[in-house]
Amino acid sequence: QKLVEKWNGSVHYISFHNRSSASEHEILMAQRKKRGKDVYLAEEILAEKKIGKTSYYLVKWAGWGTQDSTWEPRENLLDERLLQLWETPVVDLRQVEFFVERLLTCFEASLKERLKSVKQLDFPVAIFRYLFNGRGEDLARGSKLLQKHDFDPQWFPKNWHSSLINKRGTRRDIVFPVTIRCFLSKSPKLFQTSNSGEVEDKKQRLTQRISVTIFKDTVNF
Numbered sequence: 001q002k003l004v005e006k007w008n009g010s011v012h013y014i015s016f017h018n019r020s021s022a023s024e025h026e027i028l029m030a031q032r033k034k035r036g037k038d039v040y041l042a043e044e045i046l047a048e049k050k051i052g053k054t055s056y057y058l059v060k061w062a063g064w065g066t067q068d069s070t071w072e073p074r075e076n077l078l079d080e081r082l083l084q085l086w087e088t089p090v091v092d093l094r095q096v097e098f099f100v101e102r103l104l105t106c107f108e109a110s111l112k113e114r115l116k117s118v119k120q121l122d123f124p125v126a127i128f129r130y131l132f133n134g135r136g137e138d139l140a141r142g143s144k145l146l147q148k149h150d151f152d153p154q155w156f157p158k159n160w161h162s163s164l165i166n167k168r169g170t171r172r173d174i175v176f177p178v179t180i181r182c183f184l185s186k187s188p189k190l191f192q193t194s195n196s197g198e199v200e201d202k203k204q205r206l207t208q209r210i211s212v213t214i215f216k217d218t219v220n221f
Contacts, residue, residue, distance in 0.1 A: 039078075040061050040062075041061065041062040041063070042059050042060070042061060042062065042077070042079070042082060043060045043061060043062040044059075044060045044082075045057050045058065045059055045060075045082055045083075045085075045086050046058040046059070046060055046066070046069055046125075046184060046206060046208075047184060048086070049071070054073060054074075055073070055074055056071040056072065056073055057071070057072055057073075057074070057077060057082075057086075058070070058071055058072075059071075059072050059077075065203075065205060066205045066206040066207075067187075067203035067204055067205045067206070068203065069206065089125075089126035089127075089129050089130050089133075090126075091124075091126050091127055091130045095124070095127060096127055096130060096131070096155065097155075099123055099124065099127050100131070100155045100156070102121055102123070103121075103123070103212075104156070104160060106119050106121055106212055107160065107161065107174065107212075107214065108163065110174070110212075110214045110216065111162075111163050111165060111172045111174070111216060112165060112172075113216070114216065114218070115215065115216065116213070116214070116215055117212075117213070117214045117215075117216070118211065118212070118213050118214075119211070119212050119214075120185075120209055120210065120211045120212070121209065121210060121212075122207060122208065122209055123182070123208060123209060123210040124208050125182055125208045128180075128182050128210060129182075131152065131155065132144055132146065132150065132180070135150040136150045136177070137177070139179075141181060141183075142181050142182045142183055143179055143180065143181040143182075144179070144180050144181075144182075145177040145178075145179055146176070146177055146178045146179075146180060147176050147177050148161060148176050161173060161174040161176075162174070165218075169220075170218060170219070170220050171218070171219045172216050172217070172218050172219070173216065173217050173218075173219065174214055174215070174216055175214075175215040175216060175217050178212065178213070178214055179212070179213040180210055180211070180212050180213075181210065181211040181213075182208075182209075182210050183209055183210075183211065184206045184207065184208060184209070185206070185207045185208075185209045186204040186205070186206060186207075187204045187205040187206075187207070188204075189201070189202075189204060190202040
């Protein structure tokens, strides 16, 4: 199996992997394959999943695309820094500011819509964990229920959750909790021609994303 030899200094992301996760069958079948004992350089961990009591990590390998990421048990990760960065992501604060702006724009757009809004956007999992790890209530499938106090005022300005939506003074407020789900999304399924001329499935790339579910309340003056 592929083993992690060292960390290359890249920021490592954690993902609550669901929609793009391999099934138990796929993981167990992969374990049975004999890949040799080569050591590969790991770039980042993309996801974690448990089968029984054993944890598996979806590893992206340096020089390979996300479509070639493989599930590996903990003992194959030779550099503990990978797991440390899993638990406590190291992020560029300028990138945090950039993606918080994207999230705030998402919230503002939802305030123009009635009742329920569900929006998705590309969002690095490391930054999501930096903002919300240890906050809110963890649900299944990588979802979190977040109350207003779970949004750090260092990044979310006062009254970010409320706005006037017209000149008549009608106000619309986000109703808490807000549900945010962090996941990996697969690229569309395509096909390719193999070296032998056969048509086969093309490996699907992975994108880190969040889904935001928001309810609103309208107040008329």
